[in-house]
Amino acid sequence: MGRGRRLLRFRDMPAHLRFNPHIRAGYRPLQGVRGCLASLFYLHNETINILTHGAPILYIIVSWPDLIPWNEVDSYFLSWCHLLGAGCPWIGSFIYHLFMNLEHGEKIYYRLLQLDMLGIWISQSIGALPAISASTYCLPRLCRYVIVCFYCVLSIWGLYKDLVSAIGGIIGALQIPEKWFPGAVDMCLNSHNIMHILVLTAVYSMHKSSISDLMWMAKGGCQRHSMDTDIQTSSDLPATDAGAAAG
Numbered sequence: 486m487g488r489g490r491r492l493l494r495f496r497d498m499p500a501h502l503r504f505n506p507h508i509r510a511g512y513r514p515l516q517g518v519r520g521c522l523a524s525l526f527y528l529h530n531e532t533i534n535i536l537t538h539g540a541p542i543l544y545i546i547v548s549w550p551d552l553i554p555w556n557e558v559d560s561y562f563l564s565w566c567h568l569l570g571a572g573c574p575w576i577g578s579f580i581y582h583l584f585m586n587l588e589h590g591e592k593i594y595y596r597l598l599q600l601d602m603l604g605i606w607i608s609q610s611i612g613a614l615p616a617i618s619a620s621t622y623c624l625p626r627l628c629r630y631v632i633v634c635f636y637c638v639l640s641i642w643g644l645y646k647d648l649v650s651a652i653g654g655i656i657g658a659l660q661i662p663e664k665w666f667p668g669a670v671d672m673c674l675n676s677h678n679i680m681h682i683l684v685l686t687a688v689y690s691m692h693k694s695s696i697s698d699l700m701w702m703a704k705g706g707c708q709r710h711s712m713d714t715d716i717q718t719s720s721d722l723p724a725t726d727a728g729a730a731a732g
């Protein structure tokens with residue numbers, strides 16, 4: 486086995502990489518950038534985390550022209566906000582997991598962790614703008630403007646708060662199932678792998694609902710909704726009243 490493929494045990498790792506004692510083995514040694522990149526091609530205890538969030542990056546790069554019905558939406562700004570929100574979590578996470586064992590020390594490790602959190606923040610704030618816009622679409626223009634501005638200010642304030650608390654949350658996560666089967670799920674099916682799959686499904690469902698929101702707004706949104714409601718109300722009236730309403 487080459488030097489780059491030598492895998493270590495939990496006790497061999499530096500303190501900042503010893504955050505989950507139930508993952509016993511499969512750790513990459515501290516490496517330079519080339520060593521980290523080479524680790525893409527052999528199995529270790531971060532392989533599943535790297536692949537589960539690396540695959541969506543490839544998928545988005547290959548299929549982004551088809552991800553949004555560009556000819557049918559009327560806001561390119563909101564469409565790009567959605568694409569940014571759907572893409573950034575994978576980029577931050579992929580870089581963090583691939584380079585977390587860089588030999589440049591704890592400070593760089595925490596910068597990478599912040600990058601991972603930043604990707605999630607972009608998804609939750611900028612990526613949610615289509616949903617916020619659709620939710621307020623039928624309100625008067627000034628009211629919409631105030632709500633969207635308020636949301637943006639709160640998101641920026643939450644950036645600092647979220648980064649701090651999410652880092653704590655990740656480090657102090659439940660660590661299930663590895664807590665129940667120490668060493669048995671080092672490479673696959675540990676809590677972080679499961680969390681990655683859940684994030685994938687969450688962002689996929691956000692993508693589906695954002696596309697419906699963008700299409701709904703492009704098709705007239707609440708104007709059509711109020712027309713539908715009027716037609717429904719008229720058809721509910723007795724024939725004479727309906728005739729009067731039509732007149």
Ligand SMILES: [Zn+2]
Pocket residue numbers: 534578582677681
């Ligand atoms: Zn992760």
